Structures are given as structure tokens and as C-alpha cells.
Amino acid sequence: MSETRAVMDDQRMLSLVAEGREEAFHRFYDEYANRVFRYALTLLRNRHLAEEVVQETMIAVWQSASKYAGLSKVSTWVFGIARNKAFGLLRREERGTRHPDVKLVEPDPADAISREERVLHALNTLSSDQREVVFLAFYEGLAYQEVAQLLDIPEGTVKSRMYHAKRRLAEVLA
Numbered sequence: 001m002s003e004t005r006a007v008m009d010d011q012r013m014l015s016l017v018a019e020g021r022e023e024a025f026h027r028f029y030d031e032y033a034n035r036v037f038r039y040a041l042t043l044l045r046n047r048h049l050a051e052e053v054v055q056e057t058m059i060a061v062w063q064s065a066s067k068y069a070g071l072s073k074v075s076t077w078v079f080g081i082a083r084n085k086a087f088g089l090l091r092r093e094e095r096g097t098r099h100p101d102v103k104l105v106e107p108d109p110a111d112a113i114s115r116e117e118r119v120l121h122a123l124n125t126l127s128s129d130q131r132e133v134v135f136l137a138f139y140e141g142l143a144y145q146e147v148a149q150l151l152d153i154p155e156g157t158v159k160s161r162m163y164h165a166k167r168r169l170a171e172v173l174a
Helices: 003-018 022-044 047-067 074-094 115-124 128-139 144-151 155-173
Strands: none
Touching: 003 022, 003 047, 003 074, 022 047, 022 074, 022 128, 047 074, 074 144, 115 128, 115 155, 128 144, 128 155, 144 155
């Protein structure tokens, strides 16, 4: 399926969600829940909180699908919601109002045996800003311009973060 068709399918699916069609929402959830979870895990490094972000994001999509203006891809809009929900949870965590006993997901470098585990370990050595840019560009396939729009930063900043992230990953994986 071409990217244009996927975008149109996402927009059509979201418009059906806006009409209150539950079957469209279930399909939308199936399409986006894992992607939102991976993104939230990248930001929060906490599985429990990432799962909570998925639920809060999907509730927000259900409630505000009619407000989608079509100015960006649906995925960019959804990740924007997820980002806001994730940072909202972080603020609550910092105030100590939620989950005081939850631990961050930190892989043990000694256990990094497989290639995938080595890559995950390397990603965890990046700053949160770099990790977020890498996730959005590589795992979600967003263009630098879309990443910049989502994060509300200049495209040059996205390129700079990506450059430094690639250098760091090359060092760690060498």
C-alpha cells in the first residue's frame, strides 16, 4: 500500500471515529496502540506508564477525532496527543502523585547479547531528545519536517539531534 493511500485510509478511519463508529475506533486502536506504546516507552522508559499513555491517548482520540483539522498526517496528530499525555504523566510523577514505586526500564549491558538487545541498549545511552527523534524518524518513518512539527522545534534541531544520535549509536555499537 502506498503512503498516500495509507494516509487517506487513516484520515477516513479517523473521520469514521469522529462519527462515533465503534468498529472504526477498534480498527484505529489496533492500528495505533502498539505504535503509541513504543513511542511512550521511548519517552518514559517505563512500561506501566507507557500503557497508561496508550489508554489516555486512545480516549483522547475517541473524544476529539472531530477536531482533527487535517493539517498534518493522522500519525503526527496521534503522536502529538501521546507526547502531551506522556509529559503530563511525567509531571505528575515528579510531583509524587502517581506510582512512586515504579522503576525505569533499564537493560543490563552485560545481558546485551543479541543484536536487537545491543541496539536497545545503545538507544538507552542517548539523551531523551535524541531517542525521541530517532524513534519518530526511524521507527515511525516520519520525515524530519514532520518530526520538527510534532516536537515544535526547528528542522535544523531535528537534524542536529539525529546527527549526534547517529554518532553516539555508532560509538556504542562499534
